Amino acid sequence: MTSVEKVLLGSCARGRRFVATAGFVLLVLCTLGTVLVQADTYEDWQRMRDIPRSGYVANRAGSRIEIDGRLDDAAWRGARWSDRFQDIEGNAKPRPRFDTRVKMLWDRKYLYIGAFLPDPHIWGTLTEHDSVIFHDNDFEVFIDPDADNHEYYEFEINVLNTGWDLFLDKPYKDGGKADNGWEIPGLKTAIHIEGTLNDPSDIDQYWSVEIAIPWKALSRHSHRRYPPSAGDQWRINFSRVQWQTTVVDGKYKKVPDVREDNWVWSPQGIIDMHRPEKWGIVQFSTQQESVVGLNPDVTANARKMLMEIYHKQKANHRKTGDWWTTLEQLGIGSAKAAGVVIEQTDAGYLAKIALPDGRTACVTQDSRLWIK
Numbered sequence: 001m002t003s004v005e006k007v008l009l010g011s012c013a014r015g016r017r018f019v020a021t022a023g024f025v026l027l028v029l030c031t032l033g034t035v036l037v038q039a040d041t042y043e044d045w046q047r048m049r050d051i052p053r054s055g056y057v058a059n060r061a062g063s064r065i066e067i068d069g070r071l072d073d074a075a076w077r078g079a080r081w082s083d084r085f086q087d088i089e090g091n092a093k094p095r096p097r098f099d100t101r102v103k104m105l106w107d108r109k110y111l112y113i114g115a116f117l118p119d120p121h122i123w124g125t126l127t128e129h130d131s132v133i134f135h136d137n138d139f140e141v142f143i144d145p146d147a148d149n150h151e152y153y154e155f156e157i158n159v160l161n162t163g164w165d166l167f168l169d170k171p172y173k174d175g176g177k178a179d180n181g182w183e184i185p186g187l188k189t190a191i192h193i194e195g196t197l198n199d200p201s202d203i204d205q206y207w208s209v210e211i212a213i214p215w216k217a218l219s220r221h222s223h224r225r226y227p228p229s230a231g232d233q234w235r236i237n238f239s240r241v242q243w244q245t246t247v248v249d250g251k252y253k254k255v256p257d258v259r260e261d262n263w264v265w266s267p268q269g270i271i272d273m274h275r276p277e278k279w280g281i282v283q284f285s286t287q288q289e290s291v292v293g294l295n296p297d298v299t300a301n302a303r304k305m306l307m308e309i310y311h312k313q314k315a316n317h318r319k320t321g322d323w324w325t326t327l328e329q330l331g332i333g334s335a336k337a338a339g340v341v342i343e344q345t346d347a348g349y350l351a352k353i354a355l356p357d358g359r360t361a362c363v364t365q366d367s368r369l370w371i372k
């Protein structure tokens with residue numbers, strides 16, 4: 001660990017999880033608003049590239065859901081459990097110590113999320129809204145409605161029902177800034193504990209989280225219709241941060257110098273949630289019980305190619321200060337066959353691919369990826 005990293009760990013809320021990720025930090029600005037420009041290497045991308053994305057079909061809630069932390073409402077019976085969470089780096093890492101799963105539902109007003117988190121030692125300390133919740137064990141939600149890698153939402157909650165809602169204009173690695181001032185008006189959350197809180201004298205069973213996010217709160221930056229229509233797909237991921245604790249004088253204390261575990265629904269490949277291109281796909285269904293299949297993402301191949309280009313460009317730009325403008329320079333053999341076109345722009349470049357359905361997928365040097 002370098003001295004720069006130590007300063008970061010001490011002073012920067014989000015720094016820890018980036019430092020652990022990247023190995024080195026190119027340029028770091030850590031202020032109240034938490035601004036980070038993180039090294040983003042081609043090697044990172046190679047570890048992310050081929051990890052499959054998780055998928056889930058969210059049914060429509062058939063009846064009212066009481067937000068009390070208990071997932072025993074009749075409506076929840078119409079929702080399947082997700083696959084169990086994996087390590088954030090994927091299946092190559094050991095299976096998480098505790099199984100975590102989520103359910104999702106929706107209705108005209110809300111997106112509902114229910115999470116089940118087994119834990120033999122239920123522990124939490126933070127009570128101030130918008131504090132750095134992942135310093136406790138937590139459950140986290142990430143939402144990029146239009147899957148453009150920019151303008152996305154993050155929400156973290158601990159067992160004390162303390163929340164941290166924030167909005168990012170773009171990922172930290174692209175110079176994004178976290179806006180903690182972003183709030184979710186009308187948000188409803190509750191926690192249920194099966195066991196005892198902050199009492200190490202027994203073995204606990206689980207805590208569960210019940211969340212209702214008003215669609216309206218997501219509308220401003222979503223660029224999608226809300227509530228969604230049947231078949232609409234949004235990019236969402238969930239993460240559970242779990243610290244190792246020990247007992248000192250009858251109280252839980254974090255085991256010193258042990259990094260937190262990050263267990264996620266859709267694995268990222270590296271220890272960084274701020275790579276929306278790896279988040280899972282949530283498809284909305286108007287069914288209440290039956291299960292509709294996940295529609296294939298016809299943009300998936302083009303997206304992967306464009307992110308390959310983005311990372312190659314970034315690696316070269318870091319080395320030379322230049323953006324490539326020809327396919328030959330990129331050295332991606334399949335780019336030509338895929339019909340990639342690169343244009344120079346004032347800010348950098350625009351790379352695009354024609355999709356079979358007549359639309360065009362585009363990416364720019366800041367990882368913004370959109371379909372037009």
Ligand SMILES: [Ca+2]
Binds near residue numbers: 065073210
């Ligand atoms: Ca409930």
Ligand SMILES: [Ca+2]
Binds near residue numbers: 145150151221
């Ligand atoms: Ca977005």
Ligand SMILES: [Ca+2]
Binds near residue numbers: 165180
């Ligand atoms: Ca906030």
Ligand SMILES: [Ca+2]
Binds near residue numbers: 196198200201204
């Ligand atoms: Ca306990």
